[in-house]
Amino acid sequence: MFKDSAELAENKLLILYILNNINMPISNSDITHIILENNLINYFALQQYLSELIESNFIRDEKADKRHSLSITKEGKKTLDLFINRIPDKKKHIIDEYINRHLNEIKKEVESIAEYLPYLNDKFIVNLKLKEGDKLLIELKITADSNSEANNICKKWKNNSSELYEKIINTIKS
Structure with missing residues (x-):
């Protein structure tokens, strides 16, 4: 015991x-x-x-x-x-x-969160987030024209979120 x-x-x-x-x-x-x-x-x-x-x-x-x-x-x-x-x-x-x-x-x-929900007329809203611990670094909402496109956006975000975040921040800040 x-x-x-x-x-x-x-x-x-x-x-x-x-x-x-x-x-x-x-x-x-x-x-x-x-x-x-x-x-x-x-x-x-x-x-x-x-x-x-x-x-x-x-x-x-x-x-x-x-x-x-x-x-x-x-x-x-x-x-x-x-x-x-x-x-x-x-x-x-x-x-x-x-x-x-x-x-x-x-x-x-x-840290990398990607999800999508149905929107209007067979469109989807894709919600992309990047977090560092409890801190939200970025959140993007994008309209996708199809389920397939929404799924592809989510996959790309999951696989490349750090690089995409850097590109977005560098583009906005420069």
């Missing part, structure tokens, strides 16, 4: 450690990907731990722009600070290395 409760605590602390080190809200699929790719916790246990951490207010689950994002709360940070020594150094090193290699990919996924 003691091994099970120690493992439970270690796994929950590991989740808090990841959220703390990424230092920005991420999706459930992002944290799941990090955990599973590094073989740290099985999928079903992870989802249970996430639910329990949200319920006990160690993790915040926020919905914005039709997306859920997870972030560590103050209570979660305090708990992590108190018990960080219960996470094996080997696991912390694995997470640190993974975050260092993939943080830009994680940020890009979280």
Whole structure:
């Protein structure tokens, strides 16, 4: 029994450690990907731990722009600070290395938002956003003539949002 409760605590602390080190809200699929790719916790246990951490207010689950994002709360940070020594150094090193290699990919996924909704006469409104943490850098609303065109605009934004943002800002400011 003691091994099970120690493992439970270690796994929950590991989740808090990841959220703390990424230092920005991420999706459930992002944290799941990090955990599973590094073989740290099985999928079903992870989802249970996430639910329990949200319920006990160690993790915040926020919905914005039709997306859920997870972030560590103050209570979660305090708990992590108190018990960080219960996470094996080997696991912390694995997470640190993974975050260092993939943080830009994680940020890009979280920051770039593209969606479209039906408008008038078979047209669509495409809403494009770029965020840096909680800060909105840019928001564009564009009319598309078809579902296909709206979908293509969203794909291009998702794949090139940083470059497009720079071009827009440079054009406007110069």
